[in-house]
Amino acid sequence: MNLFDIVGSDFFKALTGKYQNIFMDCLEIIYSTYRTELSYGVDREIIIAQLTNYFEQSSSDDIQFEEEQDVFRDARSKANEFLRKLKGYGWIEYEFDNSGCAKIIMPNHSISVLQTCIAISEQNEMEYQSEVSAIFSLLTNENLLDRPYSQVIKPVYDRTIVLFTELKKLNTSIRKYIDELTDGQTPEELMEHFFSYNENIGSKAYHRMKTNDNISRFRNTIENRLREILADEQVMQRAIAGYQIIEGENDKIDAHNCVIGIITSIIDYFNSYDEIEQEIVKKHSKYLRSAVNRAKLAFLNTNNLEGKLATVLRNLVTAFENEAENGVFQDVPDDYCRIFNMFPQSFISGESLKTIGINKRIDEVEEIFSAPILSEEELKKRRDMLKKKNEHRFSKSKITEYVMLLLKDRSEIDAAEISINSKRDMIRLIFICIYGRDKRSSFIIIPKDNRISSKGFTFKDFTIKKRVK
Known part of the structure; x- marks a missing residue:
């Protein structure tokens, strides 16, 4: 209709x-x-x-x-x-x-x-645990098999559709946040998206799916019970009769095929769970990597080579956009062209397909070059530089050591209590938030609703607690 x-x-x-x-x-x-x-x-x-x-x-x-x-x-x-x-x-x-x-x-x-x-408009999230527990309970209750279609098969099918629809919506939500992140964002907007993602997606549905609401714990039993129903002739006969009454199907053969199709569809849904979970995990990891990389780019130190190049490119983009908005955008000035004239450019022609000739001239072998041996002083200097560079890395062990130093004898500490005096401090806070969501980490984080502003940075507060083994 x-x-x-x-x-x-x-x-x-x-x-x-x-x-x-x-x-x-x-x-x-x-x-x-x-x-x-x-x-x-x-x-x-x-x-x-x-x-x-x-x-x-x-x-x-x-x-x-x-x-x-x-x-x-x-x-x-x-x-x-x-x-x-x-x-x-x-x-x-x-x-x-x-x-x-x-x-x-x-x-x-x-x-x-x-x-x-x-x-x-309300964007309520599903508690996967309640849905999969209800499916599990319906299939394991032997008293419901006197009317298997109306009391077991149909409600299990309806709940399975709802459950996997919500999982697909979670997958789409992660992709939406990734798409937002790929747009040009200021450092403040980047932080906003990062903490918004962890609050709305990362710390809720995703982590429930990987921990408390893990469907894999119930899947084997659910699939086995469905196969037992398929193999039980008496239960199937009652299910077919129930299908004919509820769905208004007069043909018993068609009803038989429909009941089998419904049960196999449920089994197929649970078989596809691994694929859906892997895609969600992959997108979740992709988002976190993108967030960290963009945070590094946004807070690049302008004194090094990468920072200077990033500053030049940002200024050029701003200049081009301003000219385009004012309606005077023309050819790129020669000064700009010289900046990018780093390598000579060639073009493909008909002669490009010719075979390269083999040089038959035999030249004398040059003397093998041996690198100069570094002095002890120079070697020590390079080792110190490498050691200093490693000390500034935000590895998991260094972040954990830093958090344990903050906690000391305390069981928890708020992010608001941590001093943010530089971009490096802000990046370290991001890594604390990332590593704290790893179940193998020595500490955990708990998001809070209040916002913190310090030294020009704004972020949502969270609590850092020692993980109880």
């Missing part, structure tokens, strides 16, 4: 145009009003009072729709007009009781669409 045969051709007009946010607020008010009712129906005057209160508090401007000449200024007239529009678009309907009082009801399709919109 066509979607618009159900919802009507004007249904989505409420979600477009300049008043789309007001329409959505009104729908949420109507929907929330139903929570204390026994059904999705409530007196029209109660809804009008709720919407009037909304428009009084919002102090919105005058309302005038494009296709109409009327202008609505007071709150009650706005409430009545938006209610009329929602009825015309098909979001609500009127129902009259025996006393003639009008009740406002929401059709099934309106409730479904609105619930989806609310779920998208």
